[in-house]
Amino acid sequence: MHRLILAISLLVSLMMYTSCTNQPTERNPELAAFFDTYFEERLKLFPLEATTQGDNRYNDQLPNDISAEFIANTRQFFTNNLQQLQTFDRERLSDEDKVSYDIFKREMEVQLEGLKFHQEYIPFQQFWGLPLTFGQLGSGAGAQPFKTVKDYEDWLKRVSAFKAWGDTAIANMRQGLATNLVLPASLVVKMIPQMNELVVNEPVQSLFYGPIKTMPADFSPEEKNRLTAAYKKAIQEDIVPTYRKLSDFLKNEYLPKARASSGIDMVPQGSALYTYLVKTWTTTDKTPEEIYQTGLTEVARIRSEMEKVKQQVGFTGTLDEFFTHLKNDPKFYPYKTPEDVLDAFRSIQAKIEPNLKTMFTKTPKTPFEIRQTEKFREASASAEYNQGSADGSRPGIFYVPIPDAAKFNITSGMESLFLHEAIPGHHYQISLQQENTNLPKFQRFSWYGAYGEGWALYCESLGIELGLYTDPYQYMGALGDEMHRAVRLVVDVGLHAKKMTREQAIKYMMDNEPISEDGATAEIERYMAIPGQALSYKIGALKIRELRSKYEQQLGNKFSLAAFHDEFLKDGCMPLDVLERKMDAWAERVK
Template sequence: MKKILLTAFVMASLMACNSNNNGQENTASNTDFAKTVDDYYEERLKLFPIEATYQGDNRYNDQLPNSNSQEFLDRTKNFYAESLKKLTAFDREKLPDQDKISYDILKRELELQLEQFTYHLEYVPFSQFEGLTLTFGQLGSGAGAQPFKTVKDYDDWLKRVSAFTVWGDSAIANFRKGMAVGIVWPKSLVVKMIPQMTDLVVTDATKSLFYGPITKLPGDFSEVDKNRLTSAYKIAILNEIVPTYKKLGDFLKNEYLPKARTTSGIDAVPKGLELYRYLVKTWTTTDKTPEEIYQTGLREVTRIRGEMEKVKAQVGFKGTLNEFFTHLKTDPKLYPYKQPKEVLDAFNAILARIEPNLKKMFTKTPKSKFEIRQTEKFREASASAEYNPASADGSRPGIFYVPIPDAKKFNVTSGMESLFLHEAIPGHHYQFSLQQENTDLPKFRRFSWYGAYGEGWALYCESLGKELGIYTDPYQYMGALSDEIHRAIRLVVDVAIHTKHMTREEAIKYMMDNEPIAEDGAVAEIERYMAIPAQALSYKIGALKIRELRTKYEAQLGDKFNLAAFHDEFLKDGCMPLDVLEHKMDAWAARQKE
């Protein structure tokens, strides 16, 4: 979920098929269409096998294509072009209603995918926030999506490792291509990327993050296999993984950093403004202009500050709102934790408090298991709290990762309750799990992703706190408001950084002036927006649309409005663009009137 462009092709259901569209004359065409779309999904997994691994599809766990190579880029571009050609060979008007929607969404997706090649995103193959360099550590640690249960699983990983060195060399080659044409990362991001490489350089293989699977060798492995794999992993770590990370770190420090740019926004690179508009369209699934989004952000910041003033008055604080922010960041009573376990226990307590009311707001809940874990040490210094979905087969739980570099610095007003609603339950865990568990959906719908829908849903879930029986403590409610204004601030600073020449430092100051966030937190956030432009817009744009729809249907349906039914309908068909969502939900509301 952390790519510059997340591929999402969703076939959405707007209405039940009209009976007169289900005639015999369309049966063959419909079958061919379904096969075409299914083939697209299957062929795409071969190009992006790590996505298959994260979905719990283990067929390609030994593969790691060199995604930086021109051969791979050409093959991928040709795949999208051929898929579009196959799709448009169908006569859209002769397809049933469901397939017409499928046609429209897939056509949109393929056209967007083809457009990305114009901007040479391969010239910045990874950043401090996302990329294979970070994903590789998660996969190889033995605690991530890559399975380590059978001898074949262990051998599969060794094959992926053997391809990592080639990937690293080509990443450096592509960074150099970017340097030659002025497509480079800002210096402030490169400084953060360097230790992410060097921290994984060890001289003792047993001290490596990548030795984790060997410490968990299954007891039923033969001694021969145990000894062979232990030796092979030590060799792979010292001869392939460590040299690759060292080479990347040395390159970034000695060659790339001096050529990195001092500007903050993507508008500073060739075709930067066009790229930003493209990413806005991709992430928000709307045709809103950056300026429209910027103005919405300013209005929301003003509105939420007004709510914060009410909380300040409620707790009897006599200073200004900004002085209240300082109080929230510095009062020792708001830093009660000493050990990471205490923080994790507090999140588990939130789950216990909301469980009784969840039953009133959701009829359908996931079968997938759920866990709360501390973010791995190698990446938690620059990581945000996040959710990693469960595998579709239930073998891996959904995981809510919480970075806790220092438990003593974990502030209870940091929005713990709202963070849980967003990243865990009923936010991402419900949305991802219900989508994947619905085997009535074809796979291209079960595993799709649109940020405006998925992140919009998670942010909307934050607004359910009082209905779920939390936010009773004014400081926790202040945390929720802080989280909400944080997403509104994103609309302002993301657009301003990338289209209005707002600097990194100006954006950090704006954020700290409008929410009680520590400076290191603001720095990490602003640098995230610099690394993945427009992604942060999807949250608030999506949440505003969902709240708008709920309000509309409450007014239209009156006593016939059922919140659990609204939530169930929203989630049951999986991710989709916001315009498709609104049509689908309008059709649902019409049925409720009958």
């Protein structure tokens, strides 16, 4: 009997082992083909995405992506792809394919859900939208290439389509006025000068004349003359009239009817829209109230850290007085030229390079540059990272706005800013994702704020390990940046779900971090323009730190920080719940 039980036990074990080993380890070729087809169709639908990725096949196309016809096509596209995905049995897929399946399914569902809120009635604002992106593309310094005659002709076709987009934007905003889906007046007044900045009397004064000034020397004289004339005509007849029309509409028709309220909850379906945006940006099911409470807790924790720095440097006043000291003391304003500021960031890069090797086994091949933000958008821009192309032909660029170098404050968190926007933050994460040709393309070029911004904020917390924050004022700057993201949880939810006014939000921000009134105003107005987006940073960073701590405890001396970082970055952006399942599986393999 004992032998029979033993035999049965061995047989059951063998069957279980066989069942486990039958789990596919390779990617499903039919699923891969489906994902490839989706990606190709998506690039045709959204050609600006292709341009950003360095795929130049659709550089002459600019669909009217806020028109009713385009939105109907988009709805059908996402519906069809969701239905096709569900023909695959998820349980019969490899672990990597399950990750891809889960990301894709969620993406289709979220995109479809968002269409019911008519966000096309607010087609742009002061922070982002095609009128601003168009300036970057057409300047010759952005993602749109200007290397061949065809490149120059491609752009002219986009210019002619921009005129139609502008007319639709005005019609949509009129529809928004009719249905009370409108922007706050305090944002509209910022949009009008942005439009006016691109209205010029002479084409040669235009930002869009930039590519003519830098035309390749190998173009023939005939080509140069023809393209110069065509660009002058396009600027005079298409670009300037469109920006003038947008400016006049905003000033004369839209601003008088813009709303006095600050939060999105004050428009029709506003509360439901905010709940949707919170889910979209955080990739969690956390409620606005949960996030608000997390924000209050984090603000209190970081304030206590700031008090310690204040004591360390021997400042005897209150924390508010310390903030004022950091803003006003002339010793914190050492720069005279924009190049001085850029050199300071280059020195930060040089300082961290030796320690990066202990934290990352895999690093990007994509080149990296530090540049000053272009003048036309510098006044209202934040420091930012513009991704390079997947093939490395266009570098990743860390843009720094420097309207006046003499007003650039070294306690603003330069070291933490570099870790976040540049290396190892956005540059490592986005470049490694794009360079991983084993991923389906929709994953290689996807973006989730909670993952991407969460990673960048988590990278700020690596400062001490990377050899930074040795100066208490730079550490105070890093705490200021962390506080900034914690404050966002309070004010974003406050504005859009708790009736907090713009002025109350500005005051709360200034009470809790060393920021000027102009800086706080620009930030709060950004959150008013893109509700929920600012939540993604802190929610993502808290999850990454939570996972790291969990695996450090679980794995003990088997835990490798470089291996953790490599695994985290390997499969690119994904929702946080998908990420945790993936990382848990990695920890099991390490065990």
